[in-house]
Amino acid sequence: MQSLQESQLSPERAVFSQVIEAGLGFTHELGRGQVARIVDLHGNQAVDTLFFNARDLDERYSATETIRRQGNIYLTTGSALRSSEGRVLLTIVADTCGRHDTLGGACSAESNQVRYALDKHYMHNCRDSFLLSLARYGHGMTKRDLSHNINFFMNVPVTPEGGLSFEDGVSGPGRYVEMRAEMDVLVLISNCPQLNNPCNAYNPTPVQFLVWDV
Numbered sequence: 001m002q003s004l005q006e007s008q009l010s011p012e013r014a015v016f017s018q019v020i021e022a023g024l025g026f027t028h029e030l031g032r033g034q035v036a037r038i039v040d041l042h043g044n045q046a047v048d049t050l051f052f053n054a055r056d057l058d059e060r061y062s063a064t065e066t067i068r069r070q071g072n073i074y075l076t077t078g079s080a081l082r083s084s085e086g087r088v089l090l091t092i093v094a095d096t097c098g099r100h101d102t103l104g105g106a107c108s109a110e111s112n113q114v115r116y117a118l119d120k121h122y123m124h125n126c127r128d129s130f131l132l133s134l135a136r137y138g139h140g141m142t143k144r145d146l147s148h149n150i151n152f153f154m155n156v157p158v159t160p161e162g163g164l165s166f167e168d169g170v171s172g173p174g175r176y177v178e179m180r181a182e183m184d185v186l187v188l189i190s191n192c193p194q195l196n197n198p199c200n201a202y203n204p205t206p207v208q209f210l211v212w213d214v
């Protein structure tokens, strides 16, 4: 499944724009109907992202519901990003990358040790960025609130045997994905600091987050 679709929205008319530096976390609340775009400024970056219903933080993005209902493991234009209650949090309305992962999970101190080496335990990772961002956001959210995530721009193909493999990215400089909030949504991003796998070409880079009132 790959559905390339360009957006008609111009960056000059965005009501919010922020560059998320390489390796940093970020939170933002989207109002229902707003459209958000994530731009892979330099290409081959992985943007680990969780979504929550901003009015009921116990309802959050579910990879299982999303995959089951669309009958496909990859995310692209037209994908409805569903919640733990089966409702649509956001819909992907434009995509110039063509494929996004929701199976690979987010990197952590533990996964860095298991996948790479014991001495990688102290390296900066997405899970720690999520926790720091949640602590700043408040509302009592903790590691218990970290569940399924999307890895925008990340290439994790599934082999014919059903295996997962982390591959060189399929994105490029300036490619973007855009989604419309179907309810008030809290966005939680870790712009992945990973230095040990090819998903971000071993070189974390900044991304841009833009919002429009449509």
Ligand SMILES: [Zn+2]
Binding pocket: 048, 106, 107, 108, 125, 126, 127, 192, 193, 194
């Ligand atoms: Zn990561």
